[in-house]
Amino acid sequence: DSGVTQTPKHLITATGQRVTLRCSPRSGDLSVYWYQQSLDQGLQFLIQYYNGEERAKGNILERFSAQQFPDLHSELNLSSLELGDSALYFCASQGPNTEAFFGQGTRLTVV
Amino acid sequence: AQSVAQPEDQVNVAEGNPLTVKCTYSVSGNPYLFWYVQYPNRGLQFLLKYITGDNLVKGSYGFEAEFNKSQTSFHLKKPSALVSDSALYFCAVRGPVNNNDMRFGAGTRLTVKP
Numbered sequence: 001d002s003g004v005t006q007t008p009k010h011l012i013t014a015t016g017q018r019v020t021l022r023c024s025p026r027s028g029d030l031s032v033y034w035y036q037q038s039l040d041q042g043l044q045f046l047i048q049y050y051n052g053e054e055r056a057k058g059n060i061l062e063r064f065s066a067q068q069f070p071d072l073h074s075e076l077n078l079s080s081l082e083l084g085d086s087a088l089y090f091c092a093s094q095g096p097n098t099e100a101f102f103g104q105g106t107r108l109t110v111v
Numbered sequence: 112a113q114s115v116a117q118p119e120d121q122v123n124v125a126e127g128n129p130l131t132v133k134c135t136y137s138v139s140g141n142p143y144l145f146w147y148v149q150y151p152n153r154g155l156q157f158l159l160k161y162i163t164g165d166n167l168v169k170g171s172y173g174f175e176a177e178f179n180k181s182q183t184s185f186h187l188k189k190p191s192a193l194v195s196d197s198a199l200y201f202c203a204v205r206g207p208v209n210n211n212d213m214r215f216g217a218g219t220r221l222t223v224k225p
Contacts, residue, residue, distance in 0.1 A: 002154065002156075004154075033213065035215075041218070042201075042215075042216070042217035042218040043155075043201065043215050043217075043218065045214070045215065048212065055212065056212060090154060090155070092155075092213075094213060099145050099157050099160055099203075099213075100145075100157075100203070100213050101157070102147075102155040102156075103154055104153065104154045105153075107152075
């Protein structure tokens with residue numbers, strides 16, 4: 001158990017809809033990363049937050065947004081969903097002198 | 112900004128043979144380097160890391176990695192591959208200056224054949 005919790009584990013939704021993925025980092029970790037992985041492909045870095053502030057942005061679509069709350073949990077919002085958004089979405093958290101720890105991911109299926 | 116490259120999308124080896132998964136990095140200053148493994152339908156699991164000290168780092172499941180500063184490389188190795196080592200492997204780097212920013216490579220799929 002990495003200590004990073006992602007909910008839900010699975011999500012099936014229709015095109016055009018909006019979903020919210022949630023991530024609870026390890027206790028004390030200030031950094032949260034979001035990644036997208038499609039069909040056993042590599043990790044696409046989406047966005048990073050550090051202590052509530054956006055730290056870095058990767059290949060994140062305008063239809064996607066994220067935030068990190070004062071209790072350090074983070075949410076990734078995906079809107080106007082398309083079939084191509086079907087993927088595994090991973091959250092990772094990191095402390096100041098540690099490696100990143102990954103959650104088990106949320107598998108999103110858009111039908 | 113820091114970055115890593117994994118030049119091989121796919122590595123195939125026979126069981127019992129040594130394996131190498133390559134990684135090169137780019138970072139300002141001394142790097143912190145990591146290897147992760149991902150089994151099907153699972154999250155990434157930490158294998159090993161290099162922060163400082165001995166260039167040869169030993170990690171989980173018999174894996175090791177060698178830090179080479181002159182070649183800016185951190186290749187993952189195992190003396191004798193197992194079929195169960197078949198998975199997706201990711202290299203990652205973090206810089207000391209902005210040490211909260213990790214960046215991952217695209218991943219290398221390792222297939223070990225019996």
